[in-house]
Amino acid sequence: MKGGFAAAMHGVKLCREKDLRVGLRTTLTQFNFPQLPDLLDLMREYDVQKYYLSHLNYSGRGKRNHGVDAHRNMTRQAMTQIFERAWEDVQNGIDTDFVSGNNDADGVLLLQWITANMPEHREQMERMLRAWGGNASGAGIANIDNLGLVHPDTYWWQETVGNVREQRFADIWLNKPDPLLVELRQHPRPIKGRCGECQWLSICNGNTRTRAWAGGDMWAEDPGCYLTDAEIGLPQPELIQAMPVN
Numbered sequence: 001m002k003g004g005f006a007a008a009m010h011g012v013k014l015c016r017e018k019d020l021r022v023g024l025r026t027t028l029t030q031f032n033f034p035q036l037p038d039l040l041d042l043m044r045e046y047d048v049q050k051y052y053l054s055h056l057n058y059s060g061r062g063k064r065n066h067g068v069d070a071h072r073n074m075t076r077q078a079m080t081q082i083f084e085r086a087w088e089d090v091q092n093g094i095d096t097d098f099v100s101g102n103n104d105a106d107g108v109l110l111l112q113w114i115t116a117n118m119p120e121h122r123e124q125m126e127r128m129l130r131a132w133g134g135n136a137s138g139a140g141i142a143n144i145d146n147l148g149l150v151h152p153d154t155y156w157w158q159e160t161v162g163n164v165r166e167q168r169f170a171d172i173w174l175n176k177p178d179p180l181l182v183e184l185r186q187h188p189r190p191i192k193g194r195c196g197e198c199q200w201l202s203i204c205n206g207n208t209r210t211r212a213w214a215g216g217d218m219w220a221e222d223p224g225c226y227l228t229d230a231e232i233g234l235p236q237p238e239l240i241q242a243m244p245v246n
């Protein structure tokens, strides 16, 4: 909508004048990646307390944009910018929250960043990430849509596990959970490919299953992981030795 940006920022300003906590939220693509520093600055300019970066997910609306998923390097750079900004705010006593969603490999990247920048906190961070347990679709996250249909999370509208207009949520979720929920609640999940061999599986829990499912297999490795084989502890291929030239 023409004028949409100005209208949205006016809304932010009015909320802040009434001292309401406000968040900015964007889905990362290769097109808006260059704007991330400006968005983080906008947050300061308007005294916004929360920033949420959503990685693109290949399901629902995300599927149409599959071809424009941010380049893996860009994703890493975006996350690093967010870690740095969050730490800057902590040091300056600014009360902000930075949240990322739809890519549980972010936890592993954060652990690497902490290791490189403040190794004294690494142990605690790893403990907290393990306690968090990574992707929680169908376990710690539920989605109830506008018709009352219950899904394992926002990106799972293709699968329904009950309807709150017909059953109590406690029955759908806890007392008689659908087999899909039971499967998703395994920890760590029985995931194939590089996720299955990854040393961080119990921190990440195999990341986002709908992205794997978009490729045809719910238990396949997550194609949205941006970590290298070395970073996830896979053996490295041996270097080919050059033959001596006579």
Ligand code: SF4
Residues within 6 Å of the ligand: 104, 105, 108, 194, 195, 196, 198, 199, 200, 201, 204, 205, 206, 207, 221, 222, 224, 225, 226, 227, 232
């Ligand atoms: S390889 Fe899989 S389990 Fe490991 S960090 Fe990446 S997405 Fe997570």
